[in-house]
Amino acid sequence: MQHIETVFEHTIQDLFGLEVKVVFTRPDEQFGDLATNVALHIAKQIGVSPREVATRITDAAKDALGADVSDITVAGPGFINVTLSDNELLGRAQAAAAEKPQIYQDKLVVAEYSDPNPFKAFHAGHFYTTVVGDAIARLVQAAGAKVHRVNFGGDVGLHVGKAMWAIVGEDMQKALENLEVLAAQPLHDRATWMAECYVKGNTAYDEDETAKAQIIGMNKKVYLIHEQDDHTSTLAKIYHTCRDWSYEYFDAFYQELGVDPFEKYYPESQTTPVGLATVKEQLAQGVYKKSNGAIVFDGEQFGLHTRVFINSEGLPTYEAKDVGLIMAKWHDYRFDLSLIITGNDIVEYMKVVLKSVEQFMPELPPRTRHLTHGMLKLEGGAKMSSRKGNVLYANDILQAAETAAKGDKQTAYAAVKYALLKQRTGGDIIYNPSESVALEGNSGPYVQYAHARARSILAKANRSDPGDFIDFEPSERSLARKITEYPTVLEKAVTELMPHHICTYLYELAQTFNRFYEQSRVIGDEREALRLQLVHAYADVLKDGLSMLHIPAPEHL
RNA sequence: GCGCCCGUAGCUCAGUGGAUAGAGUACUUGGCUUCGAACCAAGGGGUCGCAAGUUCAAAUCUUGCCGGGCGUACCA
Numbered sequence: 025m026q027h028i029e030t031v032f033e034h035t036i037q038d039l040f041g042l043e044v045k046v047v048f049t050r051p052d053e054q055f056g057d058l059a060t061n062v063a064l065h066i067a068k069q070i071g072v073s074p075r076e077v078a079t080r081i082t083d084a085a086k087d088a089l090g091a092d093v094s095d096i097t098v099a100g101p102g103f104i105n106v107t108l109s110d111n112e113l114l115g116r117a118q119a120a121a122a123e124k125p126q127i128y129q130d131k132l133v134v135a136e137y138s139d140p141n142p143f144k145a146f147h148a149g150h151f152y153t154t155v156v157g158d159a160i161a162r163l164v165q166a167a168g169a170k171v172h173r174v175n176f177g178g179d180v181g182l183h184v185g186k187a188m189w190a191i192v193g194e195d196m197q198k199a200l201e202n203l204e205v206l207a208a209q210p211l212h213d214r215a216t217w218m219a220e221c222y223v224k225g226n227t228a229y230d231e232d233e234t235a236k237a238q239i240i241g242m243n244k245k246v247y248l249i250h251e252q253d254d255h256t257s258t259l260a261k262i263y264h265t266c267r268d269w270s271y272e273y274f275d276a277f278y279q280e281l282g283v284d285p286f287e288k289y290y291p292e293s294q295t296t297p298v299g300l301a302t303v304k305e306q307l308a309q310g311v312y313k314k315s316n317g318a319i320v321f322d323g324e325q326f327g328l329h330t331r332v333f334i335n336s337e338g339l340p341t342y343e344a345k346d347v348g349l350i351m352a353k354w355h356d357y358r359f360d361l362s363l364i365i366t367g368n369d370i371v372e373y374m375k376v377v378l379k380s381v382e383q384f385m386p387e388l389p390p391r392t393r394h395l396t397h398g399m400l401k402l403e404g405g406a407k408m409s410s411r412k413g414n415v416l417y418a419n420d421i422l423q424a425a426e427t428a429a430k431g432d433k434q435t436a437y438a439a440v441k442y443a444l445l446k447q448r449t450g451g452d453i454i455y456n457p458s459e460s461v462a463l464e465g466n467s468g469p470y471v472q473y474a475h476a477r478a479r480s481i482l483a484k485a486n487r488s489d490p491g492d493f494i495d496f497e498p499s500e501r502s503l504a505r506k507i508t509e510y511p512t513v514l515e516k517a518v519t520e521l522m523p524h525h526i527c528t529y530l531y532e533l534a535q536t537f538n539r540f541y542e543q544s545r546v547i548g549d550e551r552e553a554l555r556l557q558l559v560h561a562y563a564d565v566l567k568d569g570l571s572m573l574h575i576p577a578p579e580h581l
Numbered sequence: 582g583c584g585c586c587c588g589u590a591g592c593u594c595a596g597u598g599g600a601u602a603g604a605g606u607a608c609u610u611g612g613c614u615u616c617g618a619a620c621c622a623a624g625g626g627g628u629c630g631c632a633a634g635u636u637c638a639a640a641u642c643u644u645g646c647c648g649g650g651c652g653u654a655c656c657a
Contacts, residue, residue, distance in 0.1 A: 059599090067637080099600075103600070141657085182657090183657080316655080317655085318655050331654065332654045371586080399651085407650090446594080446595090452586095453593095454592095456593070464620090465606065465619095466605045467605085467619085473620080476619095481617090535621095541620080545616065547616050581619080
């Protein structure tokens with residue numbers, strides 16, 4: 025049979041001489057399996073009432089649709105509702121898990137996200153951006169792309185100056201010896217120690233003029249380490265040792281959390297020379313200009329802000345480093361699409377950077393997408409702030425989750441990931457520590473549990489013959505119908521790069537299954553063969569959907 | 582001031598042009614001798630911030646207003 029859409033398009037062409045695209049949506053279950061409002065759209069130009077148009081289309085299409093469609097009706101103001109035959113619905117359900125929208129087929133995609141800074145704490149915000157980025161990367165990958173995951177972080181800059189100032193202290197030799205002692209301690213403790221040093225340096229910078237001058241000096245020295253490729257001086261040894269600890273800590277954390285590893289870190293020390301050179305080169309071309317001793321991009325002529333790329337001390341700001349990052353990524357990958365996933369506090373900033381790059385590399389911004397998410401906040405919309413002492417660190421989240429799940433890490437991490445992903449990416453997210461590790465309701469563990477129950481049935485059943493097809497009972501039909509929605513949902517999630525659509529769907533699917541499960545026995549029932557096929561299709565879709573979110577679907581919990 | 586984003590049930594959120602606006606949670610109540618009760622069923626709870634406009638049809642699009650967040654030159 026032709027696609028139902030095609031049948032309708034031909035019918036409308038024959039009846040009214042109109043060329044229109046027919047789109048079907050999933051209506052409320054009481055109305056059928058597919059619905060279209062095409063009659064409402066074309067009624068005006070035909071000059072007949074929408075219901076009349078719908079009726080004529082329906083009558084004419086009936087014969088061409090064949091046995092796959094069991095019913096077709098006109099309802100409401102002129103909707104056309106289509107009900108699929110039970111047999112067709114079962115077939116679609118069984119194919120659902122394997123169907124992937126190949127929207128990014130053979131595309132080379134670079135996905136940048138997470139972006140923690142060495143020497144600083146890996147806080148809850150990094151946790152969120154990491155989980156979101158991981159899910160988006162997997163979606164794009166499922167849609168056919170070759171995805172390269174990259175990470176960007178500030179291994180130079182004022183924050184490093186602050187941390188290094190505190191690490192070095194009065195006596196550099198002593199500091200180096202101290203590192204040798206620290207090396208024996210767990211990675212997490214070392215990371216915490218560095219973060220504390222940063223806080224110490226940060227406080228000193230604000231409160232002590234002498235320290236401030238020293239920190240500014242330290243910042244420059246760190247740049248020099250890279251400029252001279254220094255690995256032998258005492259300062260360079262301290263710096264590189266600490267930086268390596270940070271990277272090791274990040275990698276260990278990603279592995280622990282269960283997100284895909286990063287292929288490459290772009291440290292700012294690497295992108296900085298590229299950015300500096302590019303900005304200076306384009307200064308000569310008139311893209312950037314001097315202003316008050318700094319080098320800026322005049323964004324105002326494009327309705328954006330004017331921003332400083334190289335400050336009056338000759339040091340690059342984040343802007344120049346980001347120009348360098350964009351150039352480095354392009355040099356390394358020649359990507360079709362570059363995804364940059366960050367918080368939404370830098371949307372305006374990123375527009376300026378990309379607009380400036382557009383002036384000399386016009387091919388890059390069109391293939392770059394800046395995807396942003398909101399900030400993690402606490403109940404009542406309170407912002408996390410180290411001064412208020414209400415900062416959550418990534419590790420705190422994992423610990424709390426693990427405790428709540430009574431030491432079951434798999435369940436704990438599933439709960440937290442799902443809690444973050446179920447909300448639409450973009451707006452702020454109110455993080456409720458206790459709700460995020462809930463095992464009930466719209467949660468990761470609920471979906472995992474529903475999956476395990478289904479697998480348990482399948483494991484106990486010992487038959488594989490499909491049996492003779494028989495018509496569905498209502499709860500079977502609801503389940504089959506819900507399963508068939510999966511490819512549409514996946515397509516929407518991929519198109520919009522919005523993982524939450526998958527969460528919403530998986531929860532509804534699991535709920536539909538649980539209702540079925542509650543009232544229908546599978547093993548030993550006279551309908552066993554049919555029901556086993558449904559349970560199988562259901563479990564496969566659930567597992568596939570969870571894998572998109574990078575949440576495991578164990579057979580037992 | 583200007584720019585971007587947001588405002589849906591007590592709370593946390595789905596729904597972004599379509600049919601009676603839905604979930605979770607909290608509260609009340611019922612259901613395990615039966616394939617896994619981390620489950621299911623029932624109940625109350627809404628000026629979709631306000632107003633006007635566009636449309637056969639608006640929570641959804643447009644405009645204005647109110648409220649909140651973020652950004653707005655050498656932080657990232």
